[in-house]
Amino acid sequence: MPDLERPPTYSSIDPRQSKPTTSIETTTQEPQDRIFTLHRAQDHARSSGIHIKQNDNTLYYVGHYNGPTQSSDIILYAGYDSLGPWLAQLRFEQYSKDFKVYIGDLKTPAKDDWDVVRCAAGGGIFSDSAFRFECRCGSKKSRLYWTRTRDSKLGASRWSPRDFRLVDEESAAVVAAYVEKHLGEGAVKGSVRFLQEVEPKVEVMGLMVLLGLLDKTRRYMMSVARAFPNTNGY
DSSP: OOOOOOOGGGGGGTTTSSSOOGGGGGOSOGGGGGGEEEEEOOOTSSEEEEEEEEEEEEEEEEEESSSTOOSEEEEEEESSSSTHHHHHEEEEEETOOOOEEEEOEEEESSGGOOOEEEEEEOOOOOOOEEEEEEETTTOOOOOOOEOOOOOOOTTOEEEEETTTTEEETTTOEEEEEEEESSSSSEEEEEEEEEEEOOHHHHHHHHHHOOOOEEEEEHHHHHHHHHHHHTOOOO
């Protein structure tokens, strides 16, 4: 399968807008300043769907599924809703902190098509786990991991359980950071800032792994809320 390309112009069109928006390729934003915002999908109020936007253009729709008939827990679609082309899928592993990601448009990927995201526990009691993955683009293989961050220089909060940084294994450089929105109940959930230029496939893989971590946290908080109704869930 050829390397993944970023969505075409049509995927950036919000059907409620009166004029077309700009495609990813034509944006004037510098690569190291690529910023994505995660929004609750307002047209899907009863679900946990997410829109991923850049400069107010809707690039992706994230569908969350949690039922025995679903083969994937998360599906990334190009465009505004689940009618768009399939770009990637994520599947949680039962009784495991590891999970799997598939990048591509096959709706039923073969077993060997999935990439494993492995959870590596921290070295100490208060150390955070790292979720490691590999992504091959042509002859180049990137090794990266997401882990929690409290670095104020990245905009993170000291107390947030859902602020993360993406790190390159080889150089130890921070490639991206996710910062959750902590105030208010608005549509914006948080933002992802890519600090370095990466291949489109690496970018999508990084987003999918992050979405998996956020959904794991969401499911855990929902289970806490069910067990302790007087606490606040996700």
